Amino acid sequence: MKSAEFTMVCQMLSELRAEVQAIRTGVDSRIESVAKTVMEAFQGFGILDPDEDTWTDKQVRARYHVSRKTLYNYRMSGKLPYTQTGEGTNCTIRYRKADIIELFATRNAQIIHTHN
Structure with a gap:
């Protein structure tokens, strides 16, 4: 070349x-x-918040006006994934925000559907 x-x-x-x-x-x-x-x-849409991606049991109860027993039942039935740190009265239960939003959106849709 x-x-x-x-x-x-x-x-x-x-x-x-x-x-x-x-x-x-x-x-x-x-x-x-x-x-x-x-x-x-x-x-x-509240699905992703870099400052707050999990909620405590207390935050969920206040936001969605549900009882402690209702959240317990959701956890035990496997409807609501959670993480737990500590044991007994010193434990802290946390939920992923996206899981909570999905659960209550589905729950509210079912309530509306059964009332129509």
């Missing part, structure tokens, strides 16, 4: 490399934009 041809091939490769990099940058920024939009939507 002659020197002029080699220079031209090198130039073409350099341009191709720049185009590929521009495409990568565009795709990366588009992915970041979509991820940000999805995160904002989840936060808007």
Whole structure:
């Protein structure tokens, strides 16, 4: 290969490399934009909150006006996943916010359906 041809091939490769990099940058920024939009939507629906992704038993009872016994029954029947730290009277039960929202949305939909 002659020197002029080699220079031209090198130039073409350099341009191709720049185009590929521009495409990568565009795709990366588009992915970041979509991820940000999805995160904002989840936060808007209360599904995802970076500051508070779990609730205590007390918070759930206050927000949804249910008794301690109702939450206990949901836990024991497997309808409501939870985590427990400690034992006895010193234990703390926490629920994922998304699990609570899903449970009560389903529960409310069933109540509305049975009354119609």
